Amino acid sequence: MSDPVDVRRNLDHCQQSIEDAAEAMAHDMHDAAMRLGAAAMMLASASHAVHRHAERLTQADAGTGPASEGP
Numbered sequence: 001m002s003d004p005v006d007v008r009r010n011l012d013h014c015q016q017s018i019e020d021a022a023e024a025m026a027h028d029m030h031d032a033a034m035r036l037g038a039a040a041m042m043l044a045s046a047s048h049a050v051h052r053h054a055e056r057l058t059q060a061d062a063g064t065g066p067a068s069e070g071p
Contacts, residue, residue, distance in 0.1 A: 007049050014042040 021035035 004053065007046050007053070010042055010046045010049070014039045014046065017042065 017035050017039035021032045021039065024035060025032040
């Protein structure tokens with residue numbers, strides 16, 4: 001998950017998992033808990049990727065770090 005497209009895809013998948021969990025909750029609490037757990041892990045992963053990407057952009061704007069180095 002290194003670019004905004006991957007992050008967006010992950011967030012969409014996370015949102016779908018949350019919606020699926022809400023539907024499943026009435027029928028199967030265990031399935032709902034598993035789906036919510038998976039969504040929480042995906043959200044944490046997406047959050048980490050967004051922070052990492054923002055840090056790279058900040059470093060590039062400041063002229064430091066790998067994003068500012070030449071080929």
